[in-house]
Amino acid sequence: xxxxxxxxxxxxxxxxxxxxxxxxxxxxxxxxxxxxxxxxxxxxxxxxxxxxxxxxxxxxxxxxxxxxxxxxxxxxxxxxxxxxxxxxxxxxxxxxxxxxxxxxxxxxxxxxxxxxxxxxxxxxxxxxxxxxxxxxxxxxxxxxxxxxxxxxxxxxxxxxxxxxxxxxxxxxxxxxxxxxxxxxxxxxxxxxxxxxxxxxxxxxxxxxxxxxxxxxxxxxxxxxxxxxxxxxxxxxxxxxxxxxxxxxxxx
Numbered sequence: 242x243x244x245x246x247x248x249x250x251x252x253x254x255x256x257x258x259x260x261x262x263x264x265x266x267x268x269x270x271x272x273x274x275x276x277x278x279x280x281x282x283x284x285x286x287x288x289x290x291x292x293x294x295x296x297x298x299x300x301x302x303x304x305x306x307x308x309x310x311x312x313x314x315x316x317x318x319x320x321x322x323x324x325x326x327x328x329x330x331x332x333x334x335x336x337x338x339x340x341x342x343x344x345x346x347x348x349x350x351x352x353x354x355x356x357x358x359x360x361x362x363x364x365x366x367x368x369x370x371x372x373x374x375x376x377x378x379x380x381x382x383x384x385x386x387x388x389x390x391x392x393x394x395x396x397x398x399x400x401x402x403x404x405x406x407x408x409x410x411x412x413x414x415x416x417x418x419x420x421x422x423x424x425x426x427x428x429x430x431x432x433x434x435x436x437x438x439x440x441x442x443x444x445x446x447x448x449x450x451x452x453x454x455x456x457x458x459x460x461x462x463x464x465x466x467x468x469x470x471x472x473x474x475x476x477x478x479x480x481x482x483x484x485x486x487x488x489x490x491x492x
Contacts, residue, residue, distance in 0.1 A: 247317075248289060249347040249396040250281040250358075252301035255293070255410050257418045266296040267418075273297065276418060279304045280428075281315060281346065282399045286444075287435050288428040290315045293421035301351040305358075317346070317357050347393035353469050354477055361386045361393075362481075381485035385477070388484065402443045403431055 254275035259267045267274045275297040281290040292308045292315070308315040345359045354360035362382040378384050404410040407427050409420075434441060 246284065246392070247344060247346055248281060248283040249393040250279065250290075250305070251349060251393075251396045251400075252277050252279050252304055252351070253400045254278070254297055255420075255424065256412075257420060259418045263296075263418075266298050269297040276421070277301070277304055278424060279308055280396060280400060282396050284395060285435065286395055286399050286402070287432045288399065291425055291428045293424040294418070302353060305348075305352060317344075347389060349393065354473060355469055356473050359389070359477065361389045362477075378488070381478075381481040384485050384488055385481035398444075399431075402441070403427060405443050406431065406434075 254269050254271075254273060255278055256273055256275045257267070259274060264274055267276065269275050269277075276293055277295040277297055277299050279290075279292040279295075279301070280288060282288050290308065292304060292311075295304045295307070305315075309317070345357050348358045348360050350361055350363055352358055352360055362385065365382045365386045378387070409423070410427070
């Protein structure tokens with residue numbers, strides 16, 4: 242399968258200082274005091290959208306919903322509305338005659354599988370290392386998750402390079418929570434480096450396919466919610482089955 246999609250998105254935590262009274266809501270599951278940052282990147286590892294500033298205890302899905310509703314937030318045309326815009330995803334499966342055009346981002350299991358956001362199956366193997374250990378694929382959902390893991394790991398690599406390049410993001414930070422402008426500036430500089438340098442010296446330190454991750458609205462032309470839909474579930478199931486049928490013909 243060749244997957245040329247818009248990109249992938251995920252949340253990451255960046256440590257920060259907050260007033261004592263705010264520490265409970267900024268405390269993460271790892272007991273760090275941090276801000277939850279939504280990052281959206283393209284397949285060539287450039288940031289498309291960044292939303293810093295949310296409490297560390299906030300669920301990733303909640304941050305995404307906020308990004309979609311902001312007047313200057315993440316704008317994403319509904320499937321079928323992308324013919325004359327940049328946002329398009331082309332899916333070609335094993336060079337067969339099955340080709341479908343649809344737009345979406347890849348997301349992990351912390352997000353709902355909803356219109357425009359394609360998530361892996363829960364309760365199925367997801368990490369690439371599971372298959373490297375010799376596990377044999379036996380069903381469509383496993384193959385789908387394996388390929389999803391490989392493609393969506395681009396956002397984790399983006400975060401890894403960002404934190405490797407700027408020490409402030411990986412150490413215990415003594416900066417106030419209002420560092421969000423610095424985060425956005427760092428992402429812009431990251432994009433500039435990706436565009437201007439022939440080779441990014443930090444890129445080779447991280448394997449793209451490691452698969453180490455756990456499994457103002459009102460514009461009718463843009464997606465403004467992330468609710469589960471029957472149509473999107475059917476789309477994922479059909480896609481997984483088509484992938485598996487194609488894979489079976491060569492294995």
